[in-house]
Amino acid sequence: MRRTSSLSRFALGALVTLIAVTSAWAQDQGKVLVWAHEELKSGRVDPNWSQQIEAIELEDILLAGKSITIGKPFAADADWIRDLTFRIRNVSGSVVTFAQITLTLPQLIHPIQIPYLVGSYDKKAISLSPGEEVDLKIFQGNLYQWVKDSVAKEMELSRISKAALSFVYVTSESRGKEHGICVKVVDSRNACSTALK
Numbered sequence: 001m002r003r004t005s006s007l008s009r010f011a012l013g014a015l016v017t018l019i020a021v022t023s024a025w026a027q028d029q030g031k032v033l034v035w036a037h038e039e040l041k042s043g044r045v046d047p048n049w050s051q052q053i054e055a056i057e058l059e060d061i062l063l064a065g066k067s068i069t070i071g072k073p074f075a076a077d078a079d080w081i082r083d084l085t086f087r088i089r090n091v092s093g094s095v096v097t098f099a100q101i102t103l104t105l106p107q108l109i110h111p112i113q114i115p116y117l118v119g120s121y122d123k124k125a126i127s128l129s130p131g132e133e134v135d136l137k138i139f140q141g142n143l144y145q146w147v148k149d150s151v152a153k154e155m156e157l158s159r160i161s162k163a164a165l166s167f168v169y170v171t172s173e174s175r176g177k178e179h180g181i182c183v184k185v186v187d188s189r190n191a192c193s194t195a196l197k
Contacts, residue, residue, distance in 0.1 A: 030161045031073065032071065032072070032161065033070050033084075033163050033164075035181070036164040036166040051182070052182040052183065052184065052192075053168045053179075053182065053184070054175070054178070054184065055096055055174075055175050056092070056170050056183060057091045057184040057185065058088055058185045059133060060086075061190065062084070062085040063085070064083055069187070070189065071189075072189075079157075081114065081138065081147060082138055084137070087136075088101075088134060088135075088183075089131065090129060090131060092130065092172040093130050094130065095127055095128065095130070095172065096171065096173075097172065098170065099117070099126065099134070099136060099169070100117050100136065101115075101116045101136050101183075102114065102165075102166050102169070103166060105162070105164075106162055107155070107159070109154055112151075113167075114138060114147055117136055118134050118135070118137075165192070167181060168181070
């Protein structure tokens with residue numbers, strides 16, 4: 001009887017260990033989000049784009065409800081690009097009518113641009129009052145399927161470990177249209193100022 005009980009505990013312990021190891025494999029620790037420094041240094045960015053957007057401020061970057069920091073590795077599954085959220089605040093003093101953060105995937109030979117917006121793809125206009133916050137996300141469905149299909153032409157989606165914040169587009173009533181590679185941030189660890197040096 002005791003021997004059966006010992007074997008049961010051993011089997012249960014082995015099962016728990018197997019589940020923990022499988023879980024660790026599924027949550028790859030090597031994912032990272034960066035500013036597009038390489039593009040600026042290589043001279044591929046138009047100087048007109050190398051400005052900081054002043055109409056909005058990046059409040060937080062969330063993945064599955066948890067904050068992540070630019071440049072710091074984090075654990076995520078294969079669909080982490082889909083699950084990113086950029087929380088922004090209107091700091092322009094007037095209504096913001098459009099906001100988009102665009103990511104690229106530098107590991108691809110033919111990088112794609114992935115837009116994070118508010119609302120639906122056919123209704124891009126927003127009305128973000130001064131001081132108001134909103135979350136920018138990737139559109140689910142066709143757009144994310146296109147991302148997966150584009151990546152699959154070169155590598156497995158699970159091997160994508162880096163995404164770069166490439167461009168920011170904003171339209172506000174007081175400042176008009178702005179575009180650049182940087183945006184104001186609340187957390188100085190997320191600042192892209194080094195990309196402009």
